[in-house]
Amino acid sequence: QVQLVQSGGGWAQAGGSLRLSCAASRSIFSFDAMGWYRQAPGEQRELVATITSGGMTDYADSVKGRFTVSRDNAKNTQYLQMNSLKPEDTAVYYCHADDTWRDYWGQGTQVIVSS
Numbered sequence: 001q002v003q004l005v006q007s008g009g010g011w012a013q014a015g016g017s018l019r020l021s022c023a024a025s026r027s028i029f030s031f032d033a034m035g036w037y038r039q040a041p042g043e044q045r046e047l048v049a050t051i052t053s054g055g056m057t058d059y060a061d062s063v064k065g066r067f068t069v070s071r072d073n074a075k076n077t078q079y080l081q082m083n084s085l086k087p088e089d090t091a092v093y094y095c096h097a098d099d100t101w102r103d104y105w106g107q108g109t110q111v112i113v114s115s
Contacts (some may be wrong), residue, residue: 001027002104004095009109012085020080022095022106027076030099034078038091085113
């Protein structure tokens, strides 16, 4: 059973920074890609950022230039560094990974950004 365990997040003022971590229970080399999604109240879950096993990244337009996704292969962990936070970044953030057989999700982490 693969587990993705998230940490980090919490509260920040607009313009501030937070970092999310996602530790996997197996080697992250085994995943085709990892990434982060978020879901605001009353909204659908949306893709925030992805990072492939080769290290290629992609971002939602709304976070480009502010968020950075990265991975530490030795620690089997991916990160989401969030800078210049805005109130509209408030959401529950979910770690995601996929392989040939299925998708995997973290437990979710609340991020609240106040103006």
